Amino acid sequence: MxxxxxxxxxxxxxxxxxxxxxxxxxxxxxxxxxxxxxxxxxxxxxxxxxxxxxxxxxxxxxxxxxxxxxxxxxxxxxxxMEAQKLTQEEERHIAREYRAKRRGLEEVMRQTSKMLSLISHQAGFILTPTLDRNFLKHIELVALGGKRILAVLVIQAGLIRHKTIQLNYDLKRSQLYRISKILNEKLSGLPLSQMREEMNRIIEQESNKYLGLLQTAKGLIGQAFTSEESEIYLEGSANILASVKEDLYDYAGVGSVFRAIEEKRIILDIVRRLVQSEGVKVLIGKENLYPELKDFSVVSSTYKSGNRVVGALGIIGPKRMEYPKMVALVDFVAKVVNNILNSEGG
Amino acid sequence: MxxxxxxxxxxxxxxxxxxxxxxxxxxxxxxxxxxxxxxxxxxxxxxxxxxxxxxxxxxxxxxxxxxxxxxxxxxxxxxxMEAQKLTQEEERHIAREYRAKRRGLEEVMRQTSKMLSLISHQAGFILTPTLDRNFLKHIELVALGGKRILAVLVIQAGLIRHKTIQLNYDLKRSQLYRISKILNEKLSGLPLSQMREEMNRIIEQESNKYLGLLQTAKGLIGQAFTSEESEIYLEGSANILASVKEDLYDYAGVGSVFRAIEEKRIILDIVRRLVQSEGVKVLIGKENLYPELKDFSVVSSTYKSGNRVVGALGIIGPKRMEYPKMVALVDFVAKVVNNILNSEGG
DNA sequence: ATTAGCACTCTTAACGAGGGAGTGCTAATA
DNA sequence: TATTAGCACTCCCTCGTTAAGAGTGCTAAT
The missing domain is CATH 1.10.10.10 (Winged helix-like DNA-binding domain superfamily/Winged helix DNA-binding domain)
Structure with a gap:
């Protein structure tokens, strides 16, 4: 038996x-x-x-x-399937690419999705970190002229979020400076998700002293933290075209796949579900619930900031893919990204 | 006759x-x-x-x-071909989309390329502004913790460039503040392209007073302005797949087209050449010199900041495209983008 | 439990014929 | 001289046919 x-x-x-x-x-x-x-x-x-x-x-x-x-x-x-490692050359290649230039989060994101697509010959992707539950280290407000302000949120080494805020009133530079100071005093060290409530609490407690300023500050915070969406970087969708060509049995629906990939919303949704748990995950065919991608598989893993999962990365390709290799690749790159995000100046 | x-x-x-x-x-x-x-x-x-x-x-x-x-x-x-206008609905649609949310340059870029692809059913693109010859309004240095600094360059209302700088020495917050002050005094109002030389001149002139700080400042400027590349935003490559499908005569080379589009370098190069002069330009087939795109045409126009051409946008599609419509679309969107970049708080 | 053998199915490629679309040319016409 | 009717010719496309080949499913033998 x-x-x-x-x-x-x-x-x-x-x-x-x-x-x-x-x-x-x-x-x-x-x-x-x-x-x-x-x-x-x-x-x-x-x-x-x-x-x-x-x-x-x-x-x-x-x-x-x-x-x-x-x-x-x-x-x-x-x-x-048996676990597999990348070849020496591949690992070296990846390491070299990252070493060459990595300044700023955006560069890392772009680099990563490109890397993934290049080695896997599939479409590679990476989610930008979701930072809601991370702690604010520092906040900086920069006057951009006119009624515009740039809010720069520093969260971890390398993790920066910035957002342009449009006001409908003027704000003097001195006021801005004072607001900035208050915000840093009161908000540093708190998780991003609590910013709004915390502002309300502060205003209640200290309403006597500088109410006007605080109200303004509240407005700023409100705007800076709205619609805090993850973005997705995606490269190599051309690879998908190539692999579909090989396939004899289903040509149909390539268009819809492309549209889905480009739309990114679907990918975003699928990946977001995978972020729930750590480690390399494989979704095969209809397991991802979108019919557009029913002939495709997703291999993805997560990366952390500190000890918190903040994002995901991986590859998308036809079901007919070299799973062991793909798992190895995604695993390796996830580790590299982890290192980058957590090593320097952490 | x-x-x-x-x-x-x-x-x-x-x-x-x-x-x-x-x-x-x-x-x-x-x-x-x-x-x-x-x-x-x-x-x-x-x-x-x-x-x-x-x-x-x-x-x-x-x-x-x-x-x-x-x-x-x-x-x-x-x-x-006869000039054509977009339909009322199309123009309204575009206007509405932009009104809905437009904060920050990135959003506008993304919006624009999406818009172009949506209405043209081709691949839409837009170059980020090249700002080298524009004037610096304000520079802000933000300490990011560790040895990292975020340099925010404000050029025009809505035009912001930021770059993370990696130092190999520590810099006190007070030093950073003083450097920032000096830079603003000396560099505001100058074209970005002259930053480096100007720094050298300043150091020569004022070497006696605060040489150390100035040397540091020079380092910062050097890093902040290196590799000032344009980026390209590109949406809707799936559309190209669809239109190629219709074509009976040349299926071949779709793969290479996709790769070219995704690689973006080629597109960037082609478009960069078109930026030289104003107005809507049409490149047909082999006129763009890349064999990968020999069966495709590019319709593009430029947009300005102030009275200076800083970027380009347009669409890419098969030679067999509705030129009048495409020209109308690109023209219209270019005007909208112009308005956005030059109206508010200008 | 395994296997040899064979009929059956379906694909694929090649071939050829027939129909059709459209051209190129020539000779007639206004 | 410009236009047109007419017709032969070319080439594609479709369809049916055929033959070969690959591979299964089943049965009966081992």
Whole structure:
């Protein structure tokens, strides 16, 4: 019984590997031939039929070889595939790229999504950190002329958020300076998510002293923290076109995939769900609930700031992808990004 | 003779319009039928043959209809096509989108490229302003903790450039404040391109007073102004996929187009050349010198800050595009962006 | 439990024929 | 001289046919 199961697994594994490599359905005869299988093709056929019945495989038409279903891929990812490391060159390449230039968060984001797409030959992405539950280190208000102010929030080393604020009244430079001072005194060290409430509390407590200024400050804070959305950086969607071309079986829906990728909202939503927990996650085919991406898989991991998960990164590609490699890549890059965000001047 | 030429032009125009609309070669009979042409198809055939001989048209095989060459499109754009306006709805739509949320330059950039792609059904793009020759209004240095400083350069209302600077020595907050003050005194009102030299001059003149600080300031300026590259925002490349699909004659090379578009370097280069002069420009097929884009056209215009051209925006699509419409769109959006950049608090 | 054998299915490529669209040319016409 | 009718010719496209090939599913034998 155990022996039997082992063989079945092995066959499933071979089918998936073959299909991933060649984009052609795996045939029973082929499996026996190419993988030195100690049984006849007929036996393999029986097993394949079982696997199909149990939902791990299908075939596009009666007499084609087998290709994996989502369930098949899922089983492979969870139980069958062996961990893999990137090659030395690849790791070196990544390290070098980051070393070359990395100033500011934006650069890191761009770099990362590019990196991911380049090595995976899939579309790579990275979410900008969500910082709501992180602590404010420092706030700076810069007068931009006119009625505009630039609010710069320093959260962690390397993590900066800035936002232009449009006022409908004038504010003298001296006032701005005083407000800035007050805000820093009162708000530093608090989590970003509490800024608003905290402002209200301050105003209640200290209403006597400098009410006008505080009201102004409240307005500023209100504007600086509205619509605190994550952004997504995405590179390499051209790769997807290429890999779809190889695929013989479903050309349809490439357009919708592209649209979905470009729209980014969908990706954002999918990834946001994955951020909930740490570590490398794999979403196969319909497991992500958007029909536009039903023929695609997402491999992603998270990165932290301090000990808090603040963002995610990963790759998107056709279901038929080299999962072990992809997992290794995403894992590695996540670690690199972690290092960058947490090492310097932390 | 004049009459003769008019007819020829008319026929060229009809061929182009037809091909743009339907993606099918225009046949002599078809022209007569669909456009109430007061001659026989034979006559038209003669003219078509002439036009082909002169290089304005080709046909993909002996007995297919005619399609325009680059030269044909060029003539159409320069001499034949009639100016067109966007529909009321479209203009309203654009205006509304911009009104909805526009804080900060980044938002405007993103908005614009999205807008362009949405209405044109092509890939839309916009270059961020190149500000080298604009005047510095104000400079602000923000300590980010560790050895990092954020330099915020205010150039015009709405035009802000910021850059994180990595030092390899510590800088006290008081020092930073003094440096900031000096920089503002000495550098405000100068063009960005002269910052470096100006710093050197200042140091020479005032070396006696506070040499150390000035040297530090020089370092900061040096870093803040290096690699002042334009960025490009690009949306809607999925649209290109769709329009290529319609085309029967050249499927090949879609991959390379996508790669080119995503790489952005090529687009950047092409557009940068177009920025030289004002107004709407059309580049047809091979006129842009990159073979990857030989089957595509670029319609672009520039936008200004003050009275200086600082950036470009436009759309990219297959040669077979509705030029009049595209020109109208690009023109309109360029004007809107101009308004935004120059109106408020200017 | 495994396997050999074979019929059956479906794909793919190649081929050819027929129809159709459209041109190019020539000769007639206004 | 400019236009047009007419017609042969070219080339594509579609469809049906065919043949080969790949691979399965099943049955019966081991």
């Amino acid at each position: 155990n022996d039997f199961k082992e063989r079945k697994k092995k066959i499933l594994q071979v089918v998936i590997r073959h299909y991933v490599r060649t984009a052609r359905p795996a045939a029973s005869g082929m499996i026996v031939r190419d993988y030195d299988f100690p049984f006849s093709s007929a036996t393999v056929r029986n097993v394949l039929a079982e696997l199909e019945e149990e939902g791990y495989l299908t075939h596009p038409y009666t007499s084609a070889g087998r290709i994996p279903t989502d369930k098949g891929y899922r089983f492979y990812v969870d139980r069958l | 004049n009459d003769f030429k008019e007819r020829k032009k008319k026929i060229l125009q009809v061929v182009i319009r037809h091909y743009v609309r339907t993606a099918r070669p225009a046949a002599s009979g078809m022209i007569v039928r669909d456009y109430d042409f007061p001659f026989s198809s034979a006559t038209v055939r003669n003219v078509l043959a002439e036009l082909e001989e002169e290089g304005y048209l080709t046909h993909p095989y002996t007995s297919a209809g005619r399609i325009p060459t680059d030269k044909g499109y060029r003539f159409y754009v320069d001499r034949l």
